[in-house]
Every structure is written in structure tokens, then in C-alpha cells.
Amino acid sequence: MSFSRSVRRCLGAGAALAVTGTAVIAAPALADTAEPRNIIVMIGDGMGYNHVDASSLYQHGQSNWQAEVDPATGAIEYAGSYGENPSQVYEHYDVQLGMSHHSLDSPVYDGEAAWAEFDWAKQNPTDSAASGTALATGVKTHNGYLGVDADQQPVENVAEYAAQTGRATGVVSSVPFGHATPASWGSHVASRGANHEIAQQMIDGSLDVVIGAGHPFYDDDAQPRDPEWIWLSEEQYTALETGETGYAFVDDSAGLEAVASGAEVPERLFGLAPVAETLQYNRTSLAEAEPRRDAGRVDGEPITGDAPLPFETQLNDVPSLSELSSAALNVLSQNDEGFFTMIEGGAIDWAGHANATTGNLEEMIDFNDAVETVHAWVEENSSWDETLLIVTADHETGYLYGPGDGTSWTTMTGEQGQLPVDGWYSGDHTNHLVPFFAHGAGADTIPGYVRGTDPVRGDYIDNTDVALLAFDLWAADEPTEPSPEPTTEPTAEPTTDPTAQPTTDPTAEPTTEPQPGGGPGPGDEKPAGPDDNASAPGSLPRTGSEFAGAALAALALIALGGGALYLARRKRQV
Template sequence: MSLKRRSLALTCAITSSIVLVGMTGTAAAQSSFVSGSSGLFSSESPATPSAPKNIIYMIGDGMGYNHVSATNLFETGQTRYQVEGEPGAVTPVEGGDAVQVFEGPEWIQVAQSTFQDGNSYDPQRAWADLNYVNENFTDSAAAGTAMATGTKTTNGMIGVDTAGETLKNTSEHAIEQGKAAGVVSSVPFNHATPAAWAAHNSNRNDLHAMADEMIASDLNVIMGAGHPFYDNNGNPIATADEDYMLASQYQRLANGETDFTFIEDDADFEKLANGDVSSTKYFGLAQVEDTLQHGRDGDSVTPYDVPQNDVVDLATMSEAALNVLNQDEDGFHVMIEGGAIDWAGHANDIARDIEEVQAFNTAVETVVAWVEENSSWDETLIIVTADHETGYMTGPNNDPNWSALTGAAGLVPNHGWHSGNHTNQLVPLFARGAGSADIAAAADQVDPVRGNYIDNIEIANLTFNKWW
């Protein structure tokens, strides 16, 4: 079975056997709901130590509330997080059980603001004006930098502040603490989000320079797409496509001229995922150009109606990375990105958006299983969130009022798109394990619909100033 089909089979198997659990919480947790809120903020989450030994930061790039909802609808025919009503009188839609593993009662659930330096999020304006969230939005560079460094910056800037001065990221901080660190992505390894945890550049498009910086870095794991000798269908090409990586950079890795053990064959990712690890530093370059699956040829009407690439999936890369990083007895930090959710959102492509969210969800399931087999919730923290929302996905009729997504299992939900870009919406954040109670406590701002929320600099600052 190919790695791609193994991932899909895992998703389908889990979906078909999942026990739906309502998230009403304890009485104390219920009392902490904001009136009308669909977001749970509870200090009654299971007690765990405050400082995690390991941090696993999982980012669905562009994955707003309705991206999660659309996937839940496709899988089960029901959902949550939906809102409807006229501006100024928006209310949550009742109902909706937990579907994904991170929606279960063991996880704290809050919202997160995402704006870049100089902008803001106004909870009242967000629900009083349909167009407000289409203004002053962040990009992945600024959002990733905020999440990685604890400092806001300007769109287009990676790992530097608004003046272009270098900022320390939590990967570097982990390494200073004697821990291992890595980045994993379903899009090019030096794209904005993984680069935010691995590079420093005032221009997110300076991809070759960031590739050089990452290749020369102290990271233990770098895995992603961006192969110069393969196309978007996973087919080899004779002349290098150097959009992300120069042929000379590839040759240095492939010829063993760097500190990394280089892998690119699917079978080698599989070996690492199965625990066959022989080095403390791996650079894994998937044999595809832009994305693992989103960029493949063919127009999708429903998910998976176009055959997928037979290329390593995000779940396998994630497990491989964890097995490498877990060799460090002092612990590790890793950022794992489902990056092509954002690409599907920009394209307003609901079929591939669901595919990408499912691939990300399967990676989360794999990581949760890895923690329970190889670590524990007393020493490991998993954070599942987004850097921003992309596409302004809503129900089918969003003018002049908000409308809810609707649909049945196995069908593309009834939906609408209202942007080809990012938005300034709050995004969901789920966390479980050591340190999760600190995240809940830091979510001290209140949105009238989403409930308590945290800003995107807070978790990095907890990492720097409290945990590590």
C-alpha cells in the first residue's frame, strides 16, 4: 500500500469508528462559557505539569473554524463552530459533536488572534461588519514569526522584527537548552511557516538564501516539499526547477556535503517512521515540487476524485521526525505544518481543502498515538492551531447576514467563499498535555462569539519565559 493510500485508509478507519463525544465539560467549565459562545475555556482541564519536556506545535496553515467544520461535515454530516444572523446579532448554531481527536474533552479549546504588527483584532467590529475581517490581515510570514518568536512583525518578514533585526525563535531556544528541534511541512521546507522556526530574512521570497540558512542550521530535522527535480505530480524532471531550492543546494545535500543525513525516497521516510533511525540529523525532501498533493494535475469536484500522488504523506513525515528528535533525552521542539490548506483556501477549492485538512488531521492522530506510545501527556504538549484563516469560508449565503455550512456525510458542504486571501478572523486553538493549563490561563481576552482567546505571541513567550 502506498504511503498516500495508507494515510487515507487511516483517516477513513478512524472516521468510521470514532465515538462522538459532546463537549459540555464540567459544571465549572460550563460556567466559564461566554454567553452564546461556541468556544470552551476551562481551568478544569486534566492536571498536568506546567513545563513540558517536549513541544509539538501543529499548524494547519489557513485552517479557520469553517475549514474544520467543512471537514467534519464531509466525514459525519454534522459539525460545530457555525454562526448565523445579521451583523450585531450573530449567534452560534446549536449542536455538533466532537469528530476530530483534538476536539475531545481532554483538550483545552480557545481561540487565537493572528494580526500583524500595527494592526489589531476588535471583537465587537468583527461581528458587527461582514467586511471587517477582510481588512488588515496577516500573512504566514508575520504570523509564523509571531508564533515562533513571541514578537509581532510586518507581513513578508521572517524571523526579524519590523526594523529587520534578528529574533530568536523557539527552535533556537530549544537547542540552547540542550534539546533537539525540527520543522516539518507538506509544502516547501523553506516556505513562510517552517522558515519562521528556522530562518531570518526580511523577505519571505528570498527562498534560496533561507534554504542555505536552514541547511547550515543546528536543526535536527527538516522535512518538506520543494524538490528541484520533481514536478507537482511526483514525476522526475531532467532540468531543475529552482523555485525553492537550487540544483547546487540539492547536490550538496544528496552528496553528503552537509551535516544532515539526506533522504528523499518514500521508503526512507517509512523506515524512520518505523523507528529505524541511525542519525541525529535528517533532511527529508519529498519527491514533489510545491505540495505533497494539492498541486497535482486535475480539477477536483469532490475530494479524492483525482488520483493522489504516490508520495510520502504528512503523517509519515511527522512520525519520522518525532522518532529522530526523541533520541535527545533532554526533549525537543518541533513545528509540523499542514501547509496546503492555505493553498486550497486561496484557490477557493473546497474539495482539495477538505483533502488537506484530512491529511493534517491524520497527522495529528498519528502524533497523538506517538505521544501515548513513546512519551506521556505529563511531559509532552501538543498544540493544534492555525496561523490565520484563508478564503473567508462561510455558509452559502453570507450577504447581508452570516450563514452556516450545511451538508451530509460524503458530500461537499454547502458553502461560500468571500476572499481569495487571508482574513483577520480568530482561529481555533486546541492543546493537550504539560503546559496546556498555562495556555488556557493566558486566553484572557473575550470574543462575544468564540469566547476566550489568546494572541499568537503568547505561546512563544510562555516557552521563553516560563516553561524553558
């Protein structure tokens, strides 16, 4: 398989530029920063600022990102010291920014528009496939596409590139291993619904670790059932089970916990949690006990009446995301060259689609715990001088804010150990910025990728910058041999001027066909449309000609001796 490489490893390195409004700002020179041996990207799927705050209110009785905004007047009132009241480990990190995540079917993020009209954020949001592809490859694409550009051409992702440099690679998720986010680092298909094709590509590819749910022999309560071949075909499962794939196949809780504890650590691991689609969220005990969007929950209204607290109903007997993360790190860290891994808290999104307050708290707490586990692993087994840890999201799900009538943004409140007083305003994704946190080797270069400044959230980057950052930081490890028959010329510059509709019909109509298994897949799809964000004003260059122009401009600045001063505003000053 050949890959397009038209839009990466060009940002940073001194000559590339970040454009914020009308100011031209030189990106930091990578020669002055440490190259990370390891890069860990942790994604809370569907996690917005208020998902983080909801968990902080419940866990610690405090919030960090609450803002009340009146679209009629533009007045912004922050609750307390905005951004200065951290309670989660990642809220203490050096780099704290917002992140935009539009697909080729979405409006380009516009902070003024986003806070001037409450419903702006609901317009054609990205899905997890398009956002995952952008995070993994640095290339924008259409909703429903995985690992391919607008013309359905495969695009190399960071995991594949890391493998070429000799590093180990892996993906971990609390939802099916072949769901859109983990699949973004392991497959190249024009339909996110092509589950068996995705699975085969992940099995045959360069990933050393694949861990997630999606077991054919277990239901959502982690109880045995007749097999359902949704995420794996019978032939694929048999090949894994009989050792024909090159992976150590572990599909029971005790086995996964043994890898997590370090008792039994294979060279390569395909780990399948013994549950159908989610570690905990889809379990019957929770679904029957909490109010959800399809069972009486009303937009903008907090829960009234009885609702369970997190982890109060009977839990599935399966490993946590923390344990699965530990298992992955134990396997990957055996490689002397380093590793790349993506770890996803996938069911935050599922809870958001259902406006499930308790479910959201459970999934956020599980994700927070996993981040703490990974953070501790770095300090105990590696160091921040050789490891970069990124914590972010692919999009926001559920339009979570405080209670209200859906015309302005209000604040959530709550006390430790109690459900927050919240309001949900959508059963879908939204276009609002998501939080981005980073710490460790190479984090000091990230401010050079800033795209703009939001009226409420402050400076922000784009989801494509996550991949571009990794490519830039590892540019010194450029493989001497390229991928087989690399594509030297992009097809019609797909990231800036794709055809109004895909040049060929994607299989299974991914943007309209529901995901199997009854998860949140239907809400995760949007019909493909014209490229709404081609040549966006203020965006970083994404094609060869744009990069060349940016490089010349940077060199001109250097020649003139003007230099550039970067002033990072992590939050709006009020």
C-alpha cells in the same frame, strides 16, 4: 548572529498579568505546573473554524462551530450545541480557545468590529511570514518578514532556544520546507521570497530535522523533470546529496517511509519529498477536476454541477503528512533531553486561496490524520505528563462560511461523505480568529494568557502567546551562556512602536513580489504599513517597561492579599 530578547520569558511565572477588558487577572504560577520535556506545535496554515467543520461534516456528518450572525442586530444563533459536538481528536482537548493573529500591518483584533461589518475581516490581514514569526518568536512584525522584528533585527525563536537547552528541534511541512511557516523557525530574513538564503540558514542552523516539499527534480505530479532551482540552489542540493551538511539526506518516498516506520532512523534528517511544491494539492488531476476561484467559482455560492470527492482523482505517490510527522518524531525522540517540533499542514492555505472545496477537504483530512498520528505517538511513546501538543493555525484563508450574499454570516451544512454546502468570500487571508487547542504538560497555564472574549468564539489568546508559553514553560532551562553578543536593548521598542516604514528596504520587495512556483504566495503578501497595533488597549505587555509595570501590579495584588480568580469562558453563553 545576535538576537533581541526584549519581549519574552516575562509572561506567566506568577508575576505577569493577563488583561481582559478592564479585569486584571494573575497568570498561573508555573511552579505548580509540569515542565514539558517535549513541545509539539501543529499548524493548519489557513485553517479557520469552518475549515475544521467542513472536514468534520464530510468525515463524520456533524459540525461543532457553526454560528449564524446578523451584523445589523448583533443576533447570534448557534447551530446545535456550539463547541460541544466534537469529532476531531483535538476538539476533545482540555484547552479550546480562539487566537488572534494580526501583524504590524493589520488592525488589532476587535471582536465587536469583526462581527458588526462583514468586510472588516478583509482589511490588511497578516501573511504567513508575519504570523509565523509571531508564533515562533513572540514578536509582531511586518508582512513578508521572517524571524526579524519591525527594524529587521533577528529575534530568537523557540526552536533555537530549545536547541540551547539541549533539546532536538525540527520542522515538517506538506509544502516547501522553506515556505513562510517552517522558515519562521529556521531563518531570519527581511524577505520571505529570499528562498536560497532561507534554505542556507535552515541548513546551517540548529534544526535537527527539516522535512518538506520543494524538490528541484520533480513536478507537482511527483514526476521527474529538468531541475528547477526554486527552493534550493544547485550548490545547496549538491551539498545535501553528498553529505557535506551534517544531515542524512533522504529525497525519495521509500527512504522517507523507512524513517517513518523506524526501520532506518538517522541522527539528523533533511527530508525532501519527491514533489515540487505540495504533497497532493497542486496535482493536475485535482486542479483540472474541481471548480476553483479562477475557474468559475462565485463568492458565496456553493458548488453546482460535478465536482470530485476528496482523494477521488489520481494521487501522487508520495508520503502523507502523517508519515512525515512520524519520521520527524522518530528522529527527534532519540534526544534524551526532549525536543521541539513544528508540523504544518501547509496546503490548507493554498486550497483556501483558490476557494477549492475538495482540495480543502483533502488537506484538512491529511492534517487531521497527522494530528491523530502525533496524538497516538504521545500516548504510545511518551506521555501527556511530559509532552505538550498544540494544534492551531496562523490565520484563516478564503473567508469560508455558509452560502450567502456576503453581508451576514451563515452556517455550513452537509452530510457524511458529501461535499459540504459552503460559501467562500475571499481569495485572501482574513482577520477572523482561528481555533487553538492544547493538551498535555503545561496546558493548564494557557488560560492565563487570555487577551479578551469574542462575542461569537469566546475567550482568545494571541499568536505571540504560543512562543511566550514555550519560553515560560522552559524558563527553568535558561542556558547559562547566552547567544553570542545578545542584544540587551531593543531598537526603538519595535514590537510596540516600530517606524511607520521599515528602516531599510527589504530585499526583493517581499510584500509585493509573487512567490516563485505559482503557489498561493501572491495572495499571502501585503504591503507594509504603519504599526496599527502598538499599545493596543487590553493587550498584554510586550516591552520591558510594560512588563515591569505588570509585575509591580501583580506583586501589589499579592501583597494586598486579594489574589485573583480566573473564570475561563471558552464560548459565549447563550
